[in-house]
Structures are given as structure tokens and as C-alpha cells.
Amino acid sequence: MSTRTLARRAALAGATVAAALALTGCGGGDHPTAGTGHDTPATGSPSPGATFGDADVTFAHLMIPHHRQAVAMAELAxxxxxxxxxxxxAxxxxxxxxxxIARMTDWLTAWGRPVPPASAGHGMPGMDHGMPGMMSDADLATLKASSGTDFDRQFLTMMIAHHxxxxxxxxxxxxxxxxxxxxALAQRIVDAQRAEIDSMRKLLDGR
Structure with missing residues (x-):
């Protein structure tokens, strides 16, 4: 994957998230839904009455297929x-x-929102990928066809963009x-994936 391609995807990222907000929103802007007074369970999955808004739904709706692809890529290693x-x-x-993935699936179910199907991830209007960092079918085919040091290079390059x-x-x-x-999950993702990006860049620089 070229540096130019990665830069183009980064430039599209903000627009993609904005488009997703319009598609997955509850119909009237990012207004939180009031809770019913139930406490959030210790498992981390909110009760059906927990406060949430359009941004929370969009986050789960996009991050589930995004995580699914990362797991599939990692399994190839x-x-x-x-x-x-x-x-x-990996x-x-x-x-x-x-x-x-399981936690966000529970959230969407509790919020009465659909869980993205296994085929989700592509086809956002005006985008050649479903969301920021998603690999295309051609990207994944290239990764699957590689092995050894070539796989390592492809995997690190693609996963950095994915992260x-x-x-x-x-x-x-x-x-x-x-x-x-x-x-809280979003913050954990930021912390963990920034650290993984640093590790992957060091591995890639050593090649």
C-alpha cells in the first residue's frame, strides 16, 4: 500500500465519520436519550435506559465492523x-x-439499535471504503496472498492505517x-492503539 493511498484515506476520515453520523443517527441530531434511573451493570454493558446519543450509536455501529476486520487481519498472522x-x-x-466487539454489540441491543451485519463496512456514500482505515477487498486479497517477510510488511502497513x-x-x-x-471504551482504544501504532512503526522501520 502506497504512502499516497494512506494519506488519501486519512484525508477522507473526517468526512466519513460525518457521513456515518447522518446515516446512523436517531433522526434529530446528537441529542442524548434520557435514562430511566437504572445503574450501568458491572459488565460494562449499559441498561436499556442508559443515557446515549447519536454519536454513541455511530461509534458502536462503525467500530464493530472495523474491529471485525482487524481481528480477521490479525488471524492471518x-x-x-x-x-x-x-x-x-496480532x-x-x-x-x-x-x-x-461483544460489548458494543450488547450496547446496540440494549439501545434498541440494529447490530451491523457481517457484510457491513463498505458502501458509504462518496467513499471507496466504509469507514476510516478500512481495507478494501483488494487490500485483504493482497494480504492473504502474502507470507513471510512480505506479509509482515503488508500487515504492519495496513494495520497502522487501520488503527x-x-x-x-x-x-x-x-x-x-x-x-x-x-x-471510556473510546479512550481505551485511543490509548491502546496509539501504543500499537508506535510499536508497528518501529517494526516497520527495522525492515
Missing amino acids: DDRAADPEVRRL GQIKAAQAPE EGALTMAQAELTGGANPEAR
């Missing part, structure tokens, strides 16, 4: 990566993001989100 550090990082990504897209969406939640659990 099991039998394709040459560098044990790449395999370790395992770390899977271990972190799979439970987050940067996640940071864009998490920052949008921190700016406009109303649900405390969703905002």
Missing part, C-alpha cells in the same frame, strides 16, 4: 508472519478487540458521545 513480534502483536489485537482510522472514530466519540461506558 498465525500461519503467515515470519517475525514472532508481528505474531505477538495476538494482542485479537485479544483486545474481540471482547470489545489510525479507529483513532479518528474514537476521537469523534470522545468529542460528541454522551454514554460514559462508550466514552
Whole structure:
């Protein structure tokens, strides 16, 4: 993947999130839905009456397929990566993001909002990818067809771009989100994925 392609995706990121807000919103701007007085369960999944707004719904609705793709990419490292550090990082990504998918799925269900289907992730109006950092089918085919040091390079390059897209969406939640659990998850994503980006850049620079 070229540097020019990554730069173009970064430039589209803000517009993509804005388009997603329009598509997944509740119909009248980012107004929080008032709670019913129920406490948020210890599991981290809010009760159906927990306060939430359009930004929270958008965050979960976009981040679920985004995380699904990251997990699928990480699984490829099991039998394709040459560098044990790449395999370790891929395992770390899977271990972190799979439970987050389950948590966000629970939120959408509790909020009475649809969970993105397995095919979600592409087709946002005016965008050649569904959301910031998402890889195209061609990108994934290239990654699947590679192995050894070539896979390591492709994986690191693509996952850096993927993580940067996640940071864009998490920052949008921190700016406009109303649900405390969703905002807390967004902050954890920012902290964890910034650190992983740093690690991946160091691995990539060493090649």
C-alpha cells in the first residue's frame, strides 16, 4: 500500500465519520436519550435506559465492523508472519478487540439499535471504503496472498492505517458521545492503539 493511498484515506476520515453520523443517527441530531434511573451493570454493558446519543450509536455501529476486520487481519498472522513480534502483536489485537466487539454489540441491543451485519463496512456514500482505515477487498486479497517477510510488511502497513482510522472514530466519540461506558471504551482504544501504532512503526522501520 502506497504512502499516497494512506494519506488519501486519512484525508477522507473526517468526512466519513460525518457521513456515518447522518446515516446512523436517531433522526434529530446528537441529542442524548434520557435514562430511566437504572445503574450501568458491572459488565460494562449499559441498561436499556442508559443515557446515549447519536454519536454513541455511530461509534458502536462503525467500530464493530472495523474491529471485525482487524481481528480477521490479525488471524492471518498465525500461519503467515515470519517475525514472532508481528505474531505477538496480532495476538494482542485479537485479544483486545474481540471482547470489545461483544460489548458494543450488547450496547446496540440494549439501545434498541440494529447490530451491523457481517457484510457491513463498505458502501458509504462518496467513499471507496466504509469507514476510516478500512481495507478494501483488494487490500485483504493482497494480504492473504502474502507470507513471510512480505506479509509482515503488508500487515504492519495496513494495520497502522487501520488503527489510525479507529483513532479518528474514537476521537469523534470522545468529542460528541454522551454514554460514559462508550466514552471510556473510546479512550481505551485511543490509548491502546496509539501504543500499537508506535510499536508497528518501529517494526516497520527495522525492515
